[in-house]
Amino acid sequence: MSAWSITEPSNRTKWVAGTLVILYALITLIPLVWIFLTGFKTPPDSISYPPKVLFEPSLEGYVNLFTTRTRVTPDQLAALPPPANFAEEIVRNRDMVIAGPSKFGERFMNSVIIGFGSTFLSIFLGTLAAYAFSRFKIPLKDDLLFFILSTRMMPPIAVAIPIFLMYRALGLSDTHLGMILLYTAVNISLAVWLLKGFIDEIPREYEEAALIDGYTRFQAFYKVVLPQAATGIASTAIFCLIFAWNEYAFAVLLTSGTAQTAPPFIPTIIGVGGLDWPAVAAGATIFLLPVMIFTILLRKHLLRGITFGAVRK
């Protein structure tokens, strides 16, 4: 019998805890797995009842996502030269031909530009503001911080109509800049508050040492404080990106063409040629990837980031 410890969990406890965590992870993953699988089904398979777990994979969803297609008569189809690639072959099996690329790529790029752009801007402004709030004597500091926080006290969509009118007047409707500014405005309060917490935790002595060592305040900030705040910046960036990336309501309201992001675009696929669930699922899968990759890249920071404050150094 090994020594019993009150701080170190026993093997059995670890085993039970591990099983529970894995089980929970599997349950939460089911919808994602279902979306992923649906992306590789054919349209009939995707709506078959009972649902098919085992099926013959097909790229039809992805082809449909990236193309627009036209229906042709069997005579016309027979008159065509043999299909040039697998995509054309899939489409022709449905008595259709590829008419051109869809707008998904464009919309996806809009999401990338607006999502990452607003994340960058939120973090850039948020870090500077948080540093100032953390380190300097600012008149009415507490009131200002509360004011910044108060912008989050109602759902952003509550001000949708004023913003809509304002954007129309300013010519910001359906522009990348307009969407970046809007998402930044929503995210900045979260960024300032989260980052202030992280920067508060960095001892001032580090900067003071740098000041003494002959660096200016700004050099001390970016050479000493920023590397220390990397964890906080990374986790804040993930939160900001997830919001900007997934935002739907404003995107529907304010964008329709040039600056439309992927979330309002993906459902419009449904309207083209019936309920094309595999194409929707394929779009959702691709849409998930950037946030997933971004999160995986920053995950070692994220873990410490979301538990910050709970564990003191």
Next chain:
Amino acid sequence: MAKIVIRNLRKEFGDFVAVQDSSFTIEDGEFFMLLGPSGCGKTTTLRMIAGLELPTSGEIYIDDEEVSQKPASQRDIAFVFQMFALYPHMNVRRNISYPLVSQGMPKAQVKAKVAEVARILGIEDILDRPVGGLAGGDRQRVALGRAIVRDPKAFMMDEPLGALDAEFRERMAEELRALHDRMNATTVYVTHDQLEAMQMGDKIVVMNHGVVEQFGTPQDIYDHPATMFVADFIGSPSMNFLEFGGRAPGGAETVTLGDVAIGVPALREEAGGDMALGVRPEHVSLSDAAPYRGRVEAVEYLGTTQIITLSTPHGTVRARTPSTLAAKTGDLTGLAFRTETLSLFDKASGRALRTAANEGVHHG
């Protein structure tokens, strides 16, 4: 290296006055101690000299140049923080070379300089280690290395031994003093530990409530405290105060406690009202012949010496005597004091009265 002159320095934080009109001079090459209880303004004073706080008023001269409103980066001063403040994202070598990089020194020269400093401090083998895993003593050495590497005009040290455990503390205190003697660098050192101050310092400033109480050599401060606060703060056990009232003309060589006349160094000013006679425990001896009487209340054995606590009509007296002296609780005995070591204080102001003994001792 540099001489530092502090003149009428004052710092207010809102309504709170952290430092009041402090003035003192730190000579070139001196190991200078800022001593006082926590909250007395010693760290604020140090930070003002370094440029991390700007004074509300007053002047700071480093080598005759008035720097009180200059940023820290322009004062050419090194600072050793209590928590060391080593840059956690850099290894030892980069930490030490960081001040040189800011000056734009060529790489080869930086490398040579860091190697030299590492040799002086005996940390050559840890140069490429991250600072995170270092032991307390090594962190301290790295912090010192970062300070000495660029030959600054002066070193500021804010309780640099405070974060070390007792065993290391003693060793580092010796290393620090040896390093100072070798480099002959003007050093300003903040501590609340009076033993550390006496042991290492060439000169000491004792501060309390933002006021400089006394400024002088460890001996002067110990033997001739300028105020009752200093007398009480320095020394362990601290100075005894026998409180009495009366008058004594200038030139008097005795004071009267109850009906016993006690010899004191000749007074250089007239004294009257409530006073206190200050006597160090080691200057009290027990002798049945002495007319001033007390009763033994407790005896603490300390090896070679013992501390005897006595009650007298004018307050409790602690005497340090050889442990061979037999004393029992409850004994009645006479107390004799060494005349030339006694101090007299005016109770109302806490100020030491001028006598033949403390003449010429600098009052802060």
